Amino acid sequence: MAAPIGQPRVRLPAQVRAGEIIEIRTLISHVMETGQRRDQAGAVIPRDIIRRFEAKFEGETVFAMDLAPAISANPYIAFPFKAERPGRFEFTWTNDAGESRSATQDLRLA
Amino acid sequence: MIPRTNTTRRGVLALAAAGAAISLLPVPATAQLSAGAQAAVDRVRNNRTAQEGRITLRAPPIAENGNTVPIAVSVESPMTAADHVARIHVFADKNPTPDVATFHLTPACGRAQLDTRIRLGQTQDLIVLAEMSDGSLFMTRAEVKVTIGGCGG
Amino acid sequence: MRKVAVVGFGIAALMAAVALAQVAPPPPQRAIPDPVSGRQFATPETLAIQDDDFLNPAFLWVEEGEEAWNRVEGTAGQSCASCHNDARETMRGVRARMPAYHPRLQRVVTLEQQVNICRTERMGAPALPIDSRPLNAITTYIALQSRGMPVNVDISGPARPFFDAGERFYNTRRGQLDMRCGSCHEDNYGRYLRADLLSQGMSNGFPTYRLKEQRVISLQFRLQGCVNDVRGEAPPMGGEEFTNLEFYLAWRAQGLPVESPSVRR
Numbered sequence: 001m002a003a004p005i006g007q008p009r010v011r012l013p014a015q016v017r018a019g020e021i022i023e024i025r026t027l028i029s030h031v032m033e034t035g036q037r038r039d040q041a042g043a044v045i046p047r048d049i050i051r052r053f054e055a056k057f058e059g060e061t062v063f064a065m066d067l068a069p070a071i072s073a074n075p076y077i078a079f080p081f082k083a084e085r086p087g088r089f090e091f092t093w094t095n096d097a098g099e100s101r102s103a104t105q106d107l108r109l110a
Numbered sequence: 111m112i113p114r115t116n117t118t119r120r121g122v123l124a125l126a127a128a129g130a131a132i133s134l135l136p137v138p139a140t141a142q143l144s145a146g147a148q149a150a151v152d153r154v155r156n157n158r159t160a161q162e163g164r165i166t167l168r169a170p171p172i173a174e175n176g177n178t179v180p181i182a183v184s185v186e187s188p189m190t191a192a193d194h195v196a197r198i199h200v201f202a203d204k205n206p207t208p209d210v211a212t213f214h215l216t217p218a219c220g221r222a223q224l225d226t227r228i229r230l231g232q233t234q235d236l237i238v239l240a241e242m243s244d245g246s247l248f249m250t251r252a253e254v255k256v257t258i259g260g261c262g263g
Numbered sequence: 264m265r266k267v268a269v270v271g272f273g274i275a276a277l278m279a280a281v282a283l284a285q286v287a288p289p290p291p292q293r294a295i296p297d298p299v300s301g302r303q304f305a306t307p308e309t310l311a312i313q314d315d316d317f318l319n320p321a322f323l324w325v326e327e328g329e330e331a332w333n334r335v336e337g338t339a340g341q342s343c344a345s346c347h348n349d350a351r352e353t354m355r356g357v358r359a360r361m362p363a364y365h366p367r368l369q370r371v372v373t374l375e376q377q378v379n380i381c382r383t384e385r386m387g388a389p390a391l392p393i394d395s396r397p398l399n400a401i402t403t404y405i406a407l408q409s410r411g412m413p414v415n416v417d418i419s420g421p422a423r424p425f426f427d428a429g430e431r432f433y434n435t436r437r438g439q440l441d442m443r444c445g446s447c448h449e450d451n452y453g454r455y456l457r458a459d460l461l462s463q464g465m466s467n468g469f470p471t472y473r474l475k476e477q478r479v480i481s482l483q484f485r486l487q488g489c490v491n492d493v494r495g496e497a498p499p500m501g502g503e504e505f506t507n508l509e510f511y512l513a514w515r516a517q518g519l520p521v522e523s524p525s526v527r528r
Contacts (some may be wrong), residue, residue, distance in 0.1 A: 004180070006323060007323065007326060007327070009317065009322070009323070009326075021219075021220035021221050025225075025252070025317055025318075027317065027318070027320065027323065029320075031477075032432050032477075034206075034229070036206055047195060052131070057218065059213075060218075062216050062218040062219065063213070063214065063215060063216065063218075063219055064213070064214040065211055065212070065213050065224075065226075066211060066212040066213075066214075067211055068121035068207065068210055068211060069207070069212070069229070070202055070205055070207070070209065070210040070228050070229045070230075071210065071211060071226060071227070071228055072177060072178045072179075072226075072227040072228060072229050072477065073178075073320075073334040073477035073478070074175070074320040074323060074477065075226070075227070076180075076225070076226055076227045076318065076320075077224070077225070077226050078224065078225035078226070079215075079217050079219060079223070079224050079225075080220050080221040080223050081219060081220060082141075082189075082217075082218060082219065082220030082221075155314030170306060170307075170308045170504050172306070172458075173308075174305065174306045174308065174309050174474065174528040175475050175528040177474050177475055178312075178474040178477065180308050180311070180312065195483070222335035257459075258458060260455055
């Protein structure tokens with residue numbers, strides 16, 4: 001069974017002006033098991049990571065990241081976005097097993 | 111309030127920059143990469159020449175713990191439909207596997223910039239490649255020191 | 264005649280001194296009277312992660328702890344909130360004065376132990392294993408409610424023997440390396456042990472997100488690590504020795520602001 005993809009946290013700034021480039025910050029709880037570690041018995045603990053992060057705005061992918069085991073546990077990903085109109089963000093984290101977890105957040109313009 | 115010794119890590123870093131990570135000085139591109147890292151870079155290059163410049167890599171010069179090393183990458187680019195950074199690749203020269211991450215950007219980003227936290231198994235070079243929308247390629251490389259702690263690492 | 268008087272006076276003085284000693288033990292003196300938090304020994308990058316509640320991964324545990332606080336569990340059909348309502352009010356200052364003497368159990372208990380006492384005695388819920396994620400989530404959530412408040416534990420009266428036991432543990436050399444806690448944290452703070460800058464070992468930041476473990480750890484997990492690092496045999500987490508040591512360590516950090524949840528290497 002794959003490690004649980006925990007609760008995601010997303011931070012969008014509050015007062016956003018049209019045309020402003022904002023920073024979107026995300027954090028998600030995940031162990032990001034590298035596949036390099038061994039358990040007490042000496043057996044390799046299999047790799048189990050979040051391998052893809054996608055940010056969609058109004059249905060279109062605006063930013064994505066392919067993660068490798070070298071990304072730290074509880075992955076932190078921050079990226080910029082040019083706010084031109086209000087709309088809905090959908091952020092999706094997908095693990096090696098193909099399971100995913102999403103969070104949505106609305107972008108409001110001041 | 112100050113630790114006893116004069117040359118503290120904080121003191122040294124305070125000289126470098128106030129606050130967060132400093133921009134690392136690029137390492138000469140001629141220094142040899144590990145076989146794995148070189149293969150990964152060559153795959154991205156796909157016979158293109160990688161130019162210097164445009165990429166700024168920010169990371170702590172000495173990582174307090176190799177498990178969680180904050181890095182920031184920015185690339186100079188207007189990020190328009192006609193001229194933007196399409197992908198940013200990060201590789202670690204001496205990790206068990208060189209891949210760290212690939213970032214896919216679009217003009218909607220407005221700026222080519224990203225922050226994340228990575229794992230580094232030992233002192234090594236980070237290699238960053240930026241692929242532009244016109245197919246051109248930029249590359250930079252810088253060393254991050256990863257120390258073995260005294261208290262059980 | 265004078266000799267007898269002098270001896271008599273001497274005996275009287277001795278008896279007075281003994282009587283005073285039995286009234287109250289002398290207040291202990293800290294080896295580090297003005298302690299400094301572990302944050303002073305961390306790099307700016309680590310502090311940048313700690314000082315931002317979004318960047319600080321420990322807040323994932325805080326969120327889980329808040330959910331657990333409000334979740335009904337156990338045969339009594341209660342949650343923590345059933346008795347304690349809003350933790351932001353009722354738990355304010357709690358972590359700052361833990362560990363504390365428990366009058367009914369007649370021993371000092373840690374915050375972790377108190378959570379389990381509430382769970383088993385009042386909620387009819389099973390005790391959570393020490394340093395487990397669910398328990399760390401609850402203690403981190405509770406500890407956050409004391410953030411910024413000075414550590415203020417009460418070592419007087421019936422608590423004093425437990426404090427003394429903790430102090431003895433702290434000052435006992437142990438392990439293959441034959442070191443006491445103070446060998447690093449009193450005698451050598453500010454110096455480098457390989458590439459680690461030694462702190463004063465103040466516990467005001469615990470529970471902490473440890474970069475090495477990539478999770479929130481309890482203080483006693485770290486204490487086990489310390490004993491292992493001097494190649495000693497660590498006593499069990501949650502046991503008497505570490506509970507008394509944790510009590511002593513809290514007193515050592517008296518006055519420092521609670522920093523939980525901090526980020527440490």
